[in-house]
Amino acid sequence: MLRTISAANPQKIARELCTLDDLSAVAVPKQIRLKEDLPLGEGLSESEALTELKKIAGKNKLLKSYIGQGYHNCIMPPVILRNVMENPAWYTPYTPYQAEIAQGRLEAMLNFQTVISELTGLSTATCSLLDEATAAAEAMNMAVNLARRTRKTFLVDENVHPQILDLIKTRAEPRGVKVVVSDWRKFNLTKEVCGALVQYPNTLGTVEDYTALAEKLHQNGSVLVCDADLLALTVLRTPASFGADIVIGSAGRFGAPVGFGGPHAGFMVTKDELKRSMPGRIIGISKDKAGDTALRMALQTREQHIRREKATSNICTAAALLCDIAGFYAVYHGPEGLQKIAKSIHAKAAILSEGLTRLGLKPVNDVFFDTLTVPLGSHEKAQAVLAYARMKGINLRDLKTSVGISFDETTSTEDIGAILQAFAGNREIPFSCQELVASLPKYELPAPIARDTPFLQQKVFNQYHSEHEMLRYLYRLQLKDVGLTQHMIPLGSCTMKLNAAAEMIPITWPEFSNVHPFVPADQAEGYAIMCKQLEEQLCKITGFHACSLMPNSGAAGEYAGLLTIRNYLKATNQQHRNVCLIPTSAHGTNPASAMMAGFNQVTVACDAEGNIDIADLKKKAKANASKLGGLMITYPSTHGVYEEGINEIIRIIHENGGLVYMDGANMNAQVGLTSPGSMGADVCHLNLHKTFGMPHGGGGPGVGPICCTEALAPHLPGHSVTPISGRTGGSVAGSQYGSGSLLPISWMYINMLGAHGVKKATQVAILNANYMAARLKEHYPIVYTGPSGLVAHEFILDCRQFHNLGIEAEDIAKRLMDFGFHGPTMSFPVANTLMVEPTESESREELDRLCDALIIIRKEIRDVEEGRSDRLDNPLKNSPHTAAELTADRWDHKYSREQAAFPASWVRKEKYFVPVKRIDNTYGDLHLCCVRADE
Numbered sequence: 001m002l003r004t005i006s007a008a009n010p011q012k013i014a015r016e017l018c019t020l021d022d023l024s025a026v027a028v029p030k031q032i033r034l035k036e037d038l039p040l041g042e043g044l045s046e047s048e049a050l051t052e053l054k055k056i057a058g059k060n061k062l063l064k065s066y067i068g069q070g071y072h073n074c075i076m077p078p079v080i081l082r083n084v085m086e087n088p089a090w091y092t093p094y095t096p097y098q099a100e101i102a103q104g105r106l107e108a109m110l111n112f113q114t115v116i117s118e119l120t121g122l123s124t125a126t127c128s129l130l131d132e133a134t135a136a137a138e139a140m141n142m143a144v145n146l147a148r149r150t151r152k153t154f155l156v157d158e159n160v161h162p163q164i165l166d167l168i169k170t171r172a173e174p175r176g177v178k179v180v181v182s183d184w185r186k187f188n189l190t191k192e193v194c195g196a197l198v199q200y201p202n203t204l205g206t207v208e209d210y211t212a213l214a215e216k217l218h219q220n221g222s223v224l225v226c227d228a229d230l231l232a233l234t235v236l237r238t239p240a241s242f243g244a245d246i247v248i249g250s251a252g253r254f255g256a257p258v259g260f261g262g263p264h265a266g267f268m269v270t271k272d273e274l275k276r277s278m279p280g281r282i283i284g285i286s287k288d289k290a291g292d293t294a295l296r297m298a299l300q301t302r303e304q305h306i307r308r309e310k311a312t313s314n315i316c317t318a319a320a321l322l323c324d325i326a327g328f329y330a331v332y333h334g335p336e337g338l339q340k341i342a343k344s345i346h347a348k349a350a351i352l353s354e355g356l357t358r359l360g361l362k363p364v365n366d367v368f369f370d371t372l373t374v375p376l377g378s379h380e381k382a383q384a385v386l387a388y389a390r391m392k393g394i395n396l397r398d399l400k401t402s403v404g405i406s407f408d409e410t411t412s413t414e415d416i417g418a419i420l421q422a423f424a425g426n427r428e429i430p431f432s433c434q435e436l437v438a439s440l441p442k443y444e445l446p447a448p449i450a451r452d453t454p455f456l457q458q459k460v461f462n463q464y465h466s467e468h469e470m471l472r473y474l475y476r477l478q479l480k481d482v483g484l485t486q487h488m489i490p491l492g493s494c495t496m497k498l499n500a501a502a503e504m505i506p507i508t509w510p511e512f513s514n515v516h517p518f519v520p521a522d523q524a525e526g527y528a529i530m531c532k533q534l535e536e537q538l539c540k541i542t543g544f545h546a547c548s549l550m551p552n553s554g555a556a557g558e559y560a561g562l563l564t565i566r567n568y569l570k571a572t573n574q575q576h577r578n579v580c581l582i583p584t585s586a587h588g589t590n591p592a593s594a595m596m597a598g599f600n601q602v603t604v605a606c607d608a609e610g611n612i613d614i615a616d617l618k619k620k621a622k623a624n625a626s627k628l629g630g631l632m633i634t635y636p637s638t639h640g641v642y643e644e645g646i647n648e649i650i651r652i653i654h655e656n657g658g659l660v661y662m663d664g665a666n667m668n669a670q671v672g673l674t675s676p677g678s679m680g681a682d683v684c685h686l687n688l689h690k691t692f693g694m695p696h697g698g699g700g701p702g703v704g705p706i707c708c709t710e711a712l713a714p715h716l717p718g719h720s721v722t723p724i725s726g727r728t729g730g731s732v733a734g735s736q737y738g739s740g741s742l743l744p745i746s747w748m749y750i751n752m753l754g755a756h757g758v759k760k761a762t763q764v765a766i767l768n769a770n771y772m773a774a775r776l777k778e779h780y781p782i783v784y785t786g787p788s789g790l791v792a793h794e795f796i797l798d799c800r801q802f803h804n805l806g807i808e809a810e811d812i813a814k815r816l817m818d819f820g821f822h823g824p825t826m827s828f829p830v831a832n833t834l835m836v837e838p839t840e841s842e843s844r845e846e847l848d849r850l851c852d853a854l855i856i857i858r859k860e861i862r863d864v865e866e867g868r869s870d871r872l873d874n875p876l877k878n879s880p881h882t883a884a885e886l887t888a889d890r891w892d893h894k895y896s897r898e899q900a901a902f903p904a905s906w907v908r909k910e911k912y913f914v915p916v917k918r919i920d921n922t923y924g925d926l927h928l929c930c931v932r933a934d935e
Contacts, residue, residue: 001771001844008774009789020763024673027766027790029644032674039540043754046502052751053744057511059526064415065258065395065516068371068406069203069721070132070161070734073514075409076255079467080328083474084321086508088695091321092484092499094491094822095281095699099296100288100880101817103915104477105698106295109283109320111327111460112251112265114931118455119233120247121240122269124930126280128323128700129266129315130552132227132250133164133734136197137171138279138313139225139246139268141596143195144177145277146223152177155196157184160227161203163734166720168197170730174566174598184208189216195223195246200239201232204364204404205371207449214243223274230254230267230326232369234335234342235451246270253408255329256322257508260527261517261735262552263701263742265322275299275928279313281699286924289878289917290885296919298928314555314592317689320699332470335456341409345370347443348416349407351436355420358431364402367449371406373399374423389422395519396422458932480915482822483698488842490850492794492825492835493587493638495668495690499745502752503693506744517735518721530747531737537750539707541758542664542684543677546713549705550731552738554665555589557685557704558632560717560732561661562597564683564708565630567715567729568659577629577657581620583612585638585829587665599629610639610784612649621656628658635679636666636792638829639784640769650680659683659712664704667691668839669766669793672759676707683708693749694742701739703746764840765793768847772838775851779858783830794837796830797854805864806871809834812857817880818903819853820912849906856903870894875903883913 002017017023025033044052065073076085084090096102096109109127116125129135140154154172156165158181165181172179180188184198196217201207214224226244231253233239239247252264270278276299284298330338349370353363356374363372376382378401385403389396394415397404405419413433420429444450456462464470483489489496506512515524535547551557562580569577580599582590585606594601602620605613612633621628631653636642643649650660662676662684668691670676676684688694689702696702708716718727722736737743753761773782773795783796799809809832813823824834838847860876863869873894875881881900891897902908 001767004774005770005790008777012787012789020760020767023767023770024763026788027770027786027792028642028673029646031647032679034672034674034678037759038672038755040537040750040755040758043757044751046752049748049752050502050505053506053530053747056529057506057509057526059529060511060515061523062510062514063390063393063395063519063523064410065519066405066407066411067395067397067516067518068404069397069518070163070250071258071261071516071518072253072406072408073258073410074253074255076257076325077329077332079470079474080255080325080332081508083471084325084328086504087478088499089478089481089483089485090324091695091697093481093698094489094494094496094696095317095320096297098813098817098823099294099919100814100914100916101482101822102698103295104480105320105324106283107477108324108327110285110295110930110932111331112323113283114458115327115330115456116267116269117931119230119238120228120269121238122244122247123272124275124278124282125267125269126278127283128319129268129280130318130556131262131264131266131734132248133167133731134556135248135266135268136164136225136227137167139248140168140171140177140195140197141175141313142246142277142279143223143225144175146274147194151192151194153190153192153194154179155187155193156181157198157202158182159202159204160197160199163719163721163731164227166731167734170563170732171596174563174596184210184213187213189220189222191220193220193222195225197225197227199227200236201229201369201371204373205368205406206365207236207367207369209242209449210244211242218243229369231338231342233451234338234455235346235445236369237449237451238453245274251322251326254326256325257513257741258516259513259739259741260515260524261737261740262733263319263322263739265319265326280315280318282930284924285929286919286921288919292916294916294919296921296924298924298930308588308591311588311592314559314589314596316555316589317553317696317700317702319701321697322701324698328474330456331461331464331473334461334465335454337465343443345407345409345411346445348411350440350443351433352405352407352416352419354436354440355416355431355433356423359420359424359429361423367446370408371404373402373404375402377401384425385422388425389419392418392422394418394422395516458934460932482820482912486912487821488838488846488850489822490824490836490838491822492640492796492837493665493828494696494825495687495837495839496696497693497839498841499693499695500749503745503748506748507741512741512744517740527737527740531743534743534747534750538686538705541671541675542686542707543675544684544707545710546716547705547707548716549703549743550717550719550733550736550738551685551704551706552733553700553702554685554687554704555593556732557687557706558589558593558663559596561683561685561706561708562593562599562630563732564706564712564715564729565659565661566597568712569629571715577627579624579627580629581617581631581653583633585610586632586634587638587663590632590663594632610637610641611643611645614645614648617649618652621652621658625656628653628656630659630661632661632663634663634665635676636669640791640794640796640835641784641786642792644787646679654680665690666793669762671762672755673762677709683712688742688746692746694745701742703739703742761840768838768840768842769793769795769836772836772847772851776854779855783833794835797824797834797836799834800832802861803832805861807861807864807876808832811876811879814918815857815860815876815879816853817914818875818900819907820910821850821853852904875900880914880917882915882917885917
């Protein structure tokens with residue numbers, strides 16, 4: 001491979017490359033290369049790492065937590081645990097931009113959207129957001145945008161979960177939004193109010209009727225946002241019925257482990273007329289070229305990768321895998337099963353309420369679903385109850401002078417007895433739980449708030465209730481998709497590497513998956529140790545002083561990094577510095593994140609070689625010196641090269657008073673060779689779901705930690721429920737560690753590789769990219785290279801020269817599906833190109849298969865060019881080809897079925913047939929339908 005690279009660049013590489021060190025010495029600019037290996041120690045074997053992590057996990061204490069506050073225990077059906085959560089066919093695919101090879105998970109996401117729509121009564125749902133708290137903040141932003149940013153007061157009821165209020169305040173401040181908190185009955189509806197947020201049931205457990213509030217808000221031209229409990233909606237009237245315009249929440253109760261706070265699929269649903277203002281992904285029903293039903297991501301023109309700073313949000317990765325699980329949970333249980341679970345939970349809460357009342361401790365809730373709040377009159381009495389319950393192995397919610405109890409589907413009669421005894425203390429309880437059950441009438445919710453409309457009547461929710469049928473349904477969907485289980489996924493800027501089985505094992509250990517995020521600190525010592533070690537390792541890798549693991553996506557990490565800069569500037573009386581320089585090559589999340597963080601953007605040009613135009617940068621930095629807040633830069637650049645001028649770029653920003661945020665999307669080309677800190681950057685984010693072994697999950701979940709200098713460390717995100725020592729920033733996720741239960745994956749990745757392994761991974765990623773570029777450069781021009789003729793860990797193939805033949809980059813990507821490959825990244829960062837990132841995980845044989853496929857496609861293009869193939873009727877323009885088309889009686893194309901189906905000999909051995917032909921994107925947007933129809 002090294003000889004191939006040397007031979008392809010004889011004029012620019014002075015000597016033959018013999019080792020990986022030779023290659024990295026030529027590819028990476030000398031001035032930024034690390035002089036020493038990372039201080040990470042030797043790598044552990046898989047069994048050694050698992051044993052060590054198991055010891056750490058054992059320091060977590062597993063009590064039953066009825067703390068609630070948006071996080072509930074649930075039971076993931078084993079058929080879903082085994083065949084989705086633990087199945088690489090589900091967790092290794094990418095976001096379904098290439099819809100033809102993602103029909104299985106698109107159907108799973110459509111199931112989820114249907115569940116959300118039917119339970120809330122509103123028409124248009126997204127296929128997940130990051131979590132409940134961020135969904136609430138997105139809804140506030142949506143309310144501001146709906147008012148065309150002329151109304152900037154947002155009202156919040158005092159009885160929403162505190163972590164939700166915390167994050168709303170974080171998001172509001174940079175956008176100039178005033179958040180007013182009060183009893184919803186006392187909301188002051190001025191003309192400045194864009195919307196209001198209430199919770200249903202509220203954080204204390206009470207179910208309120210918000211009909212009158214909705215009417216007043218609508219008369220005022222404002223919207224009502226309702227944070228709803230999804231499981232409660234199976235037995236409560238829909239939020240739509242009392243006038244909610246936007247409903248948000250968490251789908252965590254539908255099969256997701258509590259996981260120390262995540263990941264859980266947040267959700268948002270709204271009225272049809274508001275759909276174009278929604279953030280996040282929407283799955284829609286469309287048609288393919290043959291007129292058959294096909295699914296795709298709809299209304300993408302709202303999103304950051306197209307609209308940049310004008311996007312509805314910076315959301316990129318969400319929580320697709322958890323969205324799939326929630327949808328499957330609903331499919332498996334069906335409407336009757338879901339109601340049975342909900343009614344059982346409510347019945348147990350009613351039994352507890354009756355028992356507490358008999359003890360003279362009447363809860364504050366007259367109408368409730370699963371949660372009760374019991375006033376005790378003093379902090380001391382409340383603490384005594386909490387301590388007694390913990391002694392019995394149960395956590396309850398600390399509400400200062402009251403105690404909260406939130407039941408879930410794991411609650412037993414014995415738990416009710418233990419909780420009653422905790423409130424009774426040393427007193428003998430004069431009744432049994434069985435007596436309470438016998439004395440109470442049927443546990444029905446009162447008519448005004450009880451649900452009286454059917455839901456989930458579609459066939460899919462009413463036929464897969466046995467494990468065998470459910471298993472087969474999951475497998476049928478799985479067969480429609482392409483993940484890393486079949487072939488490499490060469491998406492540039494996405495780092496689709498191996499998610500090693502040993503890394504994945506710990507996330508389903510009960511010691512990690514069954515810990516509530518708000519348990520007392522002594523119950524989460526294992527998490528504290530693991531997270532501290534991971535933070536320290538990431539600091540060593542990045543060359544920074546401090547780390548926050550809270551951001552639960554890459555885009556959330558971008559936002560958190562910029563917010564940390566903003567907080568620092570404000571604390572040092574430099575709040576006037578509100579200009580952020582962003583190169584034209586930046587990923588769309590960069591300008592969208594800068595907008596959310598309150599920065600005004602100035603675009604910096606790139607030169608003909610794909611580097612930042614330093615002269616333009618210098619000019620714009622100097623012109624904005626008095627108000628320059630920072631620069632967002634990706635390294636290596638999104639053009640796939642190590643920019644030689646990175647040190648000068650950073651120096652220019654610092655000399656003009658700004659700070660440098662480095663986007664960690666391409667960190668897979670830095671680890672062990674260079675680092676953001678050694679280059680002089682001030683803060684960076686990382687994608688653990690790219691560089692550090694976490695799977696992409698078909699579109700999430702991800703984790704986007706940020707690392708920063710000592711000066712910025714005090715301004716990292718904090719948390720109001722679980723305060724973080726020395727951190728003054730606002731929260732950016734619902735819990736302290738965001739998607740806490742995913743963090744063992746990256747801990748395993750780093751500890752198994754060690755210092756030598758992480759460096760070698762980077763070097764092999766560079767090797768694989770340059771090997772492929774060397775093989776392909778004679779067939780497709782490489783758009784950008786460094787001074788040595790080399791690329792970093794990814795490269796861009798130029799397809800623009802085929803435009804005059806009527807062939808575009810999209811046609812090449814679709815044709816690759818006939819070979820079984822997921823196409824490279826299309827038209828980013830350069831229009832009508834393909835960006836390829838092979839990662840370090842792929843063998844030479846797999847690299848050669850993709851190269852061979854692309855070379856065969858180039859020959860097919862040449863056939864068009866030289867008149868041997870028709871410009872309109874050729875294998876590229878008609879790709880991908882389905883089995884139905886290939887086996888039909890008629891074949892009207894001017895090329896053979898064999899060429900269409902088996903373009904390379906090796907394809908015969910492991911042929912993947914796409915389930916649909918090329919999808920009509922325009923039709924799907926013009927006829928938007930994002931729920932399953934009655935069947």
